Amino acid sequence: MPESVSLPIYIVRRRRKTGIPEGIPAMATISLGNLPRSKPAAGKAAGASVLVSGRMLRTSLTTSLMMVTDIAAVLLALLLSLRIGLERLLDAGSIHSVLSGAVPVSWQMGYLGCYLAALLLVSHHQGLYGHSLNYSVLYEQRKTVQCGLTAGLLLCGAIYATHGGSTSRAVVFGLMFFGTLFTCITRGFWRYVMIRRYERGIDARNVVILGANGIGMALQRQIMRRRHLGRIFKGFVHLSSSPSQCSSEDVPMLGTLDQIRCLARQHFIDEIIIAEACSLDTVRDLIDLAREMSLEILVIPGLYDGITHEAPIEYVGDFPVVALHCRDEKVISHFFKRVCDIVLAACALIVSLPLLLALMIAVKLDSQGPAFYVSPRIGKKGRVFRCIKFRTMVADAEKRKQALAAFNERTGILFKMRNDPRITRVGAFLRKYSLDEIPQFLNVLRGEMSLVGPRPPLASEVEQYEIEHFRRLEVLPGLTGLWQVRARQDPSFERYVALDLAYVENWSFWLDMKILVRTTEVILRGTGS
Template identity: 40%
Template sequence: MNYSYATQKNKKEHFIPTMEINKKLGTKKMYSFFLATVFIALEALVIALLYFYLYEYRIGQEFDRDIVFWDMASPRFVNYSIFFVISSIIYIYFMYRYKIFRFRSQSGLADEIFKVAKAYSVSLLITIGVSFLLKYTDLSRIVIASYWIAAIISSSIVRSIKRFIYIKLAKEGILSKNVVIVGAGKFGKSLMEELSTYKYLGYHIIGFVDDNEQDDFEQYKNLGPISKLNEILKNNLIEEIIITIPSERELVNKLITDLRKLDINIKIIPDLYNLVMSTVQIGNINSLPVVTLVKTPMRGLGLFAKRIMDIIAASILIIFISPIYVLTAIAIKLDSKGSIIYKQQRIGRNGKTFSMLKFRSMVSDADVLLKKLKNKNEIDGIAFKMKDDPRITKVGKFIRKYSIDELPQLFNVLIGNMSLVGPRPPLPHEVERYGDWEWRRLEVLPGITGLWQVSGRSDLSFQQWMSLDIYYIENWSIAFDIKILMKTIPVVLKGEGAY
């Protein structure tokens, strides 16, 4: 690419923003610092009141009389106070280590709460060890355990309130971070979409600079070529620059050299798309930086939350729709010969085979007839779909249209070989023809419903199925699952695209 900035003469310029811009920037930083301090103080106050209330309540029960927790003459009060101070100091250390002290968050709420729980857990374990060394053994285990649970819950509530207020302020532009994107290629456009999707990150994109792009990108303004970046910085309140053209090393080095004299954060998006379109984690082995390829965001606390949601929702649904199970079973038995439940071998996570449960919607020798119908497949690819499939029974046609035949898979969800949301589990003969790209569908648990089901169901081509499934895997979140489940309801009720 021919970026004009890199070919300019090396002029010695001092890029000093106007006093007005510096004043606004200082005000925004002070406001953010003030709000962070307020919420840290609020969290500390709530935790302290909880801790000493639990102490007062427990000691009062033990001695069968009212105890005032500010009675400093009591040796037990002194011991409990020392325990609280030590655990608080350790918690503050972990709060700074995990970077959960800022008002502007660097991660999602679930991740922040997980770090809070981890910080409290580790700090209390260390403090318990220190208490034994200091021979403070008269501490109530009930008080400590109750404090641990109450602290996590109350801190999570405070941080949820903080997050709500922050998002409101960020949307109004009061606390959002003004950013300019350098480069509007594949990386730059993907970044702009990412920052606009996740509002909690608090970025306000002023625009982008690029030598090869002439038009605006969606709602984002093209500010001109990269050579005008210095002028843009002089005349606008910019707090961060994100460079998305890492392959242009000469240009990146020039930008960093010129911009590092400014009080502006500079970030570079590494060229990782050529690895695989997937999530990565940045870490290190001793002093060496390392990029770890992560197959899917569906891991850790998020994966645990997804599994809990699956179990609870599947259990409730099974109880709630039990009359439908009974009526469907009777209708199938009266309509045609054969079993009520059809067990079909499917391929699940990491290529493992399992028996997927369905209400039988076809004649008993459907698998044999399939061989005769192969040349009548109505979709591209390796899957088989046919609108007027002669194997489908009268009852089967109805229950397939409204996805009633899929309801027994709620038991697959309880067992753990399926999820409520995920790619549909393929047949073994389909997987045999998978390439590396299609195999990515098997990196997660298959689901009863998924992104392609709410985007056209059987009316989509095989390639579209694959693209939507892989998009789901790479962009998964609990909120995404809930959104898909909500969209599934009207799609199923309308009975569109299912055959």
């Protein structure tokens, strides 16, 4: 599980039993009634197609990757069935005789394609692909075996229908047996990967429930007990007109619906599930707010039949829900961003390996202390991770910082001074050419950082954030960003935050590419600090 940090305004502690982070209610209030309201008719007319496309886009890349691993598993099963000698045990001859027998190779490839297509289609129909795992591991494995057997029966039917009786029975049996076995293994691998990512907070969605009634409490228990749902329960929100409810360990109340804007920023909310009947005006206000803040709104079917009758039904555990609004997550662009991060970070580490070794020795010889400086930083959605960089200061730099506070050249909560006496000789060189950041490519490979994004702040800095500053924590922190290439020497904290927020609001894959090119120019000029 990711570490937690003691902050007065967001993640404060983790429950011993569940490991689910708790939060402190926000005190500021913003009225939903002041938000602009969309026309109900227009929203209703376009709602169904937007919801369907949004859900399909979210799972399309994960589905494609899972299908690729299933295809690889079937091909491995085919090779294994050809190599282990089953054909000799059943008097089918050698591998060469199988491939050059009475059945043409083109027909054999057609049979393989038939088996693959049947397996993928049946598995997709059974809901075995996608990001959300709304079923137990035993149910998933049972369905996987059923899909493998069904695809095998369809293959046998295709062979019989095309009079392919000369096809090796041993190869067909091996393909069915090992194909089913290997797809079960790949399905277990994907479940393990997804659950591990959910436990680290990656790809997991932060959820609040509107209404602490019986349905809301049952939803809370399902989300907290079933890690594979990929959701983290943050707390309940109640209507402002509802009677006051006290927060407890069983009923964590974040605040009222009037505070939802601040709560969404403060707790990095992704989904709001409506489990309590409220007025249609309130629902429309929530949908307008969701469009503005990129939130998802789910509702229990039956509460608003006039709005949800065309929306597709999905499940949160055992509970059916329908989506009133889906967020635009730019799935394709984010996928290419992650691929670019992995490829460039891996290449950079490999190419710079001799330089890394030389810099490690130089740092150790220059001053006492470790070669690397590992600092807890606040990442996406408030997750704490260990940021790695070369040590550029003396070992007791943090203890000496308080004495230098009067020489701070930055405004706001940042600290920077031109001739910092804590910086070592080698450290000054590393900072000038940004070489101290090279080890952070490891953080990029681990998914804790990206190549481009806002710089990861310290916990002491986040303690002083105002509510609008939390937007910069809605994306992965980066090695470089707009501030580094446009206003690196600007002492203003407001300018620093404004550039980060501009990046978050206007992000695109091509913006990242432009920032990387500009960063290369900055590094070559040696204008780092």
